Amino acid sequence: MSSLRHKQCTPWGHPCMKIRLITLLLGLAACSPAPLPGPGPSPSTPTSSISPTSPPSASSSPVPDLKTGNLIANPGAEIAVGSRPADWSSDSWGELKAELSWRQDTPYSGQRYLSTRVSEYGGEGDAKWSFEPVSLRGGKWYEYRDQYRSDGRSRQIYACQPPGGTRRFYNASQSHVNQGWHESVFRFYLPSDCDVTVMHLLDRNGFLDTDHHQLRQVDAAPLNQAMVSVSFDDIWKTAYTLGASELEARGFKGSFYITRLYTEQPGEKYANLNDVKDLIKRGHELGSHSHRHAAMSEMEQPALLEDIRKSTVLLKDLGVSEIGIAYPFGDFNGSVETEVQRFHSYARTSLAGLNDKTSNRYRLRIVPVTSETSTESLLSWIQSAAETRTWLILLFHDLGEPIPQSPYTTSFTQYLEVLDELKRREAEIKVVTVEQGLKAAGL
Secondary structure, three states: OOOOOOOOEOOEOOEOOOOOHHHOOOOOOEEOOOOOOOOOOOOOOOOOOOOOOOOOEOOOOOOOOOOOOOOOOOOOOOOEEOOEEOOEEEEEEEOOEEEEEEEOOOOOOOOOEEEEEEEOOOOOEEEEEEEOOEEEOOOEEEEEEEEEEEOOOEEEEEEEEOOOOOOEEEEEEEEOOEEEEEEEEEEEEEOOOEEEEEEEEEOOOEEEEEEEEEEEEEOOOOOOOEEEEEEEEEOEHHHHHHHHHHHHHOOOOOEEEEOHHHHOOOOOOEOOHHHHHHHHHOOOEEEEOOOOOOOHHHOOHHHHHHHHHHHHHHHHHOOOOOOEEEOHHHOOOHHHHHHHHHHOOEEEEEEEOOEOOOOOOOOEEEEEOOOOOOHHHHHHHHHHHHHHOOEEEEEEOEEEOOOOOOOOEEEHHHHHHHHHHHHHOOOOEEEOOHHHHHHHHOO
């Protein structure tokens, strides 16, 4: 079996760029846990919400059916070929020491489970197991589930190789600390035929165990109408001067997520506070991209809460009542997600794909537009949203002439082509702000 390495492929499907998973810009599929609680009280007096954990344990719950409709050949990793599980491969890369083992001590079900241990992590790389790729039909929705336990964050990425094409990797979902067996689940849409495998991976020091793996075709969960949102992070001056104006020229409004410190910087790189006020006056949505654009999962709890407070207070002072957040670098963990739910109406992640009726308002999926994103790819995403009657959120940063050293500048010509396509198809695809999209989707 071939091992699956993805250090030279971005998780949004472009080959030949190294992944640094702490700064993932996206992924392609959704997580659909139970509905999460809405925002809590004002962030003026925040407190910690971290709770202690217990040692790993075996499952005491009834074991759901593993075989019916399951497309994975050896889903419980019970069948052996020599000293290894049949139809499974293990792999690691980067600055780390990995131990990938096939264990028997406390499985979720059956006799075996897959175990990943990482130590000496140097900031780049991961370790994972993956099942033998399965040929899936395009134009269908699929759902992946497994039982996992871990002492911290883990990620689910799926690989897709079209017939005769290049294998691409998509950041699909994220799981958090659970010392006892717990279910991880996400859905994804394939527009065309593809050989697919899923990697539940570990990219930090710690442990991750998985068992009871499932991949099934599932029913669509369409919305009442196909929708597209155009969003900007940071926000750059060009997002204000060009992005908003071109939206308005076509009768559209956008969603702009500001980093507070950037609005206070001198110069013309980022939009200033007066620009932000003007966007609000013109009817665009304003949201938070944090106070100082740091990785939130790396903050101590007091610093995290202070960052949330400073960014939300500014927006409230500007008259924004429903405040969404776009995570800097797409980075979050369990404690970040808990606090964000207290003080924000939704969260836009870097998990990529289409949003449907099963989506979670605190794990909204996106499709980022970078200097490497082709216009053909963007038009394909718009087509997928139309034919599945789902909600596509496009993420832009800077607009202008693409810069080789930076993925964050999108060709202005390409931006106009996308907007013109949305205008041409406005009878079948509604352009909405993210806040409007949430209400229309009933999320």
